[in-house]
Amino acid sequence: MAKAPAKKQDDRQIIRIFDTTLRDGEQSPGNSMNIEEKLRIAKQLQKLNVDVIEAGFPIASEGDFEAVKKVAQMIKGPQIAGLCRSNDKDIDRAWEALKYAGEKGRIHTFIATSDIHMKYKLKMEPGRVLESAVKAVKRAAGYTPNVEFSCEDAVRTRLPFLAEVVEAVIAAGATTVNIPDTVGYTIPFEYFNIIKYLKDNVPNIDKAIISVHCHNDLGLSVANSVAAVQAGARQVECTLNGIGERAGNCSLEEFVMILKTRGDILPFACNIATEQLTPSSRLLSNITGIAVQPNKAVVGANAFAHESGIHQHGMLMEKSTYEIMTPESVGLSASALVLGKHSGRHAFKKRLEELGHDLDGEKLNRAFERFKALADLKKEVFDEDLDAIVADEAREEEKYKLGHITVTCGSFAVATATVQMEIEGNAVRTAELGDGPVDATLKAIRKLSKTKASLMQYNVGSITGGTDAQGEVTVRVAEGQHVVVGKGSSTDIIEASAKAYIHALNRLNYKQKRMPEGV
Numbered sequence: 001m002a003k004a005p006a007k008k009q010d011d012r013q014i015i016r017i018f019d020t021t022l023r024d025g026e027q028s029p030g031n032s033m034n035i036e037e038k039l040r041i042a043k044q045l046q047k048l049n050v051d052v053i054e055a056g057f058p059i060a061s062e063g064d065f066e067a068v069k070k071v072a073q074m075i076k077g078p079q080i081a082g083l084c085r086s087n088d089k090d091i092d093r094a095w096e097a098l099k100y101a102g103e104k105g106r107i108h109t110f111i112a113t114s115d116i117h118m119k120y121k122l123k124m125e126p127g128r129v130l131e132s133a134v135k136a137v138k139r140a141a142g143y144t145p146n147v148e149f150s151c152e153d154a155v156r157t158r159l160p161f162l163a164e165v166v167e168a169v170i171a172a173g174a175t176t177v178n179i180p181d182t183v184g185y186t187i188p189f190e191y192f193n194i195i196k197y198l199k200d201n202v203p204n205i206d207k208a209i210i211s212v213h214c215h216n217d218l219g220l221s222v223a224n225s226v227a228a229v230q231a232g233a234r235q236v237e238c239t240l241n242g243i244g245e246r247a248g249n250c251s252l253e254e255f256v257m258i259l260k261t262r263g264d265i266l267p268f269a270c271n272i273a274t275e276q277l278t279p280s281s282r283l284l285s286n287i288t289g290i291a292v293q294p295n296k297a298v299v300g301a302n303a304f305a306h307e308s309g310i311h312q313h314g315m316l317m318e319k320s321t322y323e324i325m326t327p328e329s330v331g332l333s334a335s336a337l338v339l340g341k342h343s344g345r346h347a348f349k350k351r352l353e354e355l356g357h358d359l360d361g362e363k364l365n366r367a368f369e370r371f372k373a374l375a376d377l378k379k380e381v382f383d384e385d386l387d388a389i390v391a392d393e394a395r396e397e398e399k400y401k402l403g404h405i406t407v408t409c410g411s412f413a414v415a416t417a418t419v420q421m422e423i424e425g426n427a428v429r430t431a432e433l434g435d436g437p438v439d440a441t442l443k444a445i446r447k448l449s450k451t452k453a454s455l456m457q458y459n460v461g462s463i464t465g466g467t468d469a470q471g472e473v474t475v476r477v478a479e480g481q482h483v484v485v486g487k488g489s490s491t492d493i494i495e496a497s498a499k500a501y502i503h504a505l506n507r508l509n510y511k512q513k514r515m516p517e518g519v
Contacts, residue, residue, distance in 0.1 A: 012269035015259065016235040017252065018211060019045050020054040022067070024249055025239040030485035032511050037287045038067045041240075042075050044283050044356050048276040050252075052106065054081040054237075058097040059090045063513075065097050072101035075245035079146065082104040086136035095143040107140040110150035110178075113157040113165055127159055128315065134167055134172045140175030148211065150178035154284060155186040155194060163201045170202070170467060174207045176235060179222055184217025184247060188227035211235035214250045216242060221250040226258060228474055229268060239297070240284045241292050253277045253298040253330070258384055261325050278331035282383075283321030286391035289474055289487035289503070298330055343375070349433075355383055357390045374470070377491050384463045385470055388489035398506040399424055400449055407437040419444035419498065438497045445501055453479040453508055457500075460493060473500040477508055484508045 022038050025031060033041070038055070055071040056064040056103065073082045073118070080101040084090035086109050098105035111122070111133050118124050120413050124132070139149045149169040154162055166177050179195065195212070199205055212228040212235070214221035225236045228484045242251030256272045263269075283298035285291045294301040304327045319326070349366055352359060359367055372391045403420035407476050417440035420429040428448050434440025442455065457476035471493040475486045486504025490496040 012263070012267050013234065015229055015233075015268050015270045016051040016209065016211075017256065017270050017272055017410075018052040018081070018235050018237040019050040019078075019239065019252060020049075020213070020237050020249065021045070021239040021243065021252075022071070023054040023056050023081075024213075024237075024245060025243040026056075028243055028248065029483040031288045032484065032507065033287060034507075034510050035063065035067045035070060037072060039074065040358065041284060041287065042071045043279050043358055045274065046075050046077050047356070048280050049273045050078050051235075051269050051271060052081050054083060054108065057083045059084060059093045063510075068094075068097040069100060070104060072098050072232070075101075077444040079104045079110045081148065083108045083110070084140075086132045088139060089152055089154070090480075091136060091139050091143075099143075103144070103146065105144055106146040106148055106176075108150065108178075109136045109140055111136070112152035113162060114153035115158065116156060117153045122451065130165055131170060136170050137169045137172040137174045145175060147174050147177060148176035149174040150180055150213070152180065153182045154179040155181045155191065156183070157422060158414050159197050159201075163198055163296040166198055167202045167204055170204045170208045170473045174208055176211050178211040178213055178235075178237065179233070180213035180237075181215055181221070182213075184215035186214075186224055187218070187220055187448070188223050191224045193228040195228050195233055198408075199232045209234050209513070210379040211237060212261060213237035213460050215245065216247040216249060216425050219247070221248070222254045222258070225250045225255055226266070230266075235481050240280050241290075241296070243288070243290070251297070253281060256328065257298050260329070262480040274329055275331040278355065279354070282387050283356040285386050288501075289391075289485035291474075298325075300353055304332060311360070311375060313469060314363065325497065338372075351383075352386060352390065355386060355390075359385075359390065374491070382463070387464055388472060390488070391487055399503075399509050400505050402495075402502050403429075405441055405494060406413065407441065407494055407499055409437045409440075415440045417441040417444050417494075419446065419448065421448050421450065421502070437494050441494055441498050442501050445498060445505075449505055451479070451505055451508075453505065454475045456483070458497075460497070463489060471496045474502045475496045477501075477504040479512075482508060482511050482512060 005399055007196050022041060026033055042053055051272060055068040058065045058068045068082045080098060082098045084094040091109060111129055113129060118129055137149050151157060151162060151165055162380045210233040212225055212233045236255055237249040238252040238255055240252055242248040249507045256270055256274060259266055259268050259270055260274060278299055293302055294473040334346045345368055348371055367389050401422040403422060406418040408417035415434050416431060417437060418431040419441060430444050430447050432440050432443040432447060434443050455475060456478050459474045461472050463472045470489045470491050473496040477484055484501045484504050484507040486507060488496045488503055489498025
């Protein structure tokens with residue numbers, strides 16, 4: 001049977017992309033971001049052309065409130081959403097931050113509707129939950145007509161009650177209703193049937209957009225999102241690199257490229273500038289210090305790599321034999337060599353912008369100086385090298401700063417490290433012995449910082465190939481309930497280790513101030 005021709009872009013139904021990298025994505029261990037880092041991600045999401053940016057949970061902390069407020073003030077284009085529970089205090093606080101976005105400010109309120117959540121978490125009867133949901137939506141609608149309501153744990157909710165809640169909140173003023181798979185429990189055909197049930201049994205369902213928010217506990221978040229869209233959902237909530245609680249969320253880049261690649265059978269489109277997918281993924285990885293796995297779909301290092309002889313032969317004959325999308329379509333440049341030691345500041349800044357980095361002033365100057373120094377040491381400077389430089393230089397003012405390190409070690413000598421740091425502007429120095437130069441260096445930093453944090457993980461790798469490559473170190477540090485990731489790079493692996501550890505301590509300090517133990 002002949003394949004039906006793909007619909008033209010103008011004939012396709014538009015799926016809204018609701019990005020929750022800054023809210024749900026940030027909730028996973030090690031992914032917390034400070035305000036400046038959130039703004040950098042938000043600016044990149046603006047370039048990516050997402051429809052909605054969920055900027056945070058304003059009631060959670062003063063830091064979250066300020067982040068949502070600044071995103072609402074600075075970002076133009078996407079709608080800006082803030083999450084809040086179904087109570088007056090949360091809703092009022094959310095709008096206090098979101099009001100700067102005007103008509104593009106979206107209050108996103110929620111309450112759990114499944115029996116297990118109502119019984120054990122909320123300790124509320126269904127009638128009270130319904131009443132609370134309606135009251136919350138009405139209060140939110142008093143501030144803005146742009147109100148989204150989520151039935152938390154919707155896929156484990158009894159369908160008649162789910163339909164009752166959805167009908168009631170739409171009548172109360174919700175213009176978007178979210179049917180989340182909060183715990184990543186459902187499978188595609190079941191999720192399709194849930195959305196279809198609501199389409200068939202909620203009389204006023206045409207008055208609101210159905211949204212879906214899928215978690216990846218069983219590895220089905222993207223597949224479930226596609227099934228929901230086929231059943232009638234018109235907004236998908238997702239994150240860059242699929243980050244988020246537990247196993248993460250629906251991956252934005254994977255869902256978007258499914259729509260673009262399989263237009264032959266999926267009559268849908270979205271407004272995403274797909275050429276910004278790789279820069280967006282890289283920026284998030286550099287800020288959080290958490291890299292995507294090499295075999296990650298769309299943005300992984302191996303996504304467009306071909307090693308098999310059969311595959312290579314096919315690629316030489318015709319690329320479409322083994323590539324269902326082009327590297328250029330997701331923003332991956334075919335050229336590996338970016339800049340050299342003779343390159344100027346304008347070319348350097350332009351390439352950073354192409355990679356999704358936005359540096360100005362002193363930060364740009366420091367990054368350029370590091371680039372020139374690196375170019376003198378390396379034969380080739382790659383995009384990955386530039387990403388690493390920006391990751392070091394783009395951070396806001398920090399409590400701990402590395403001064404210099406002197407290390408002595410050898411086969412017949414005990415490793416000794418002398419470390420000088422600045423702590424809140426004050427220069428301090430100490431020396432420590434260790435089981436190797438890295439151990440001695442980190443011991444000295446621990447002593448100077450007086451940290452009680454535990455080093456949970458230490459990973460070292462090469463950013464690019466060659467003996468002159470920059471070393472990249474990633475550490476995971478924990479203290480109490482707080483877990484953070486730190487990242488550092490240098491052609492000297494000892495220096496890279498120190499930078500990563502200090503980066504982690506700064507992130508831990510920020511997180512402890514933003515959300516003290518027990519909150």
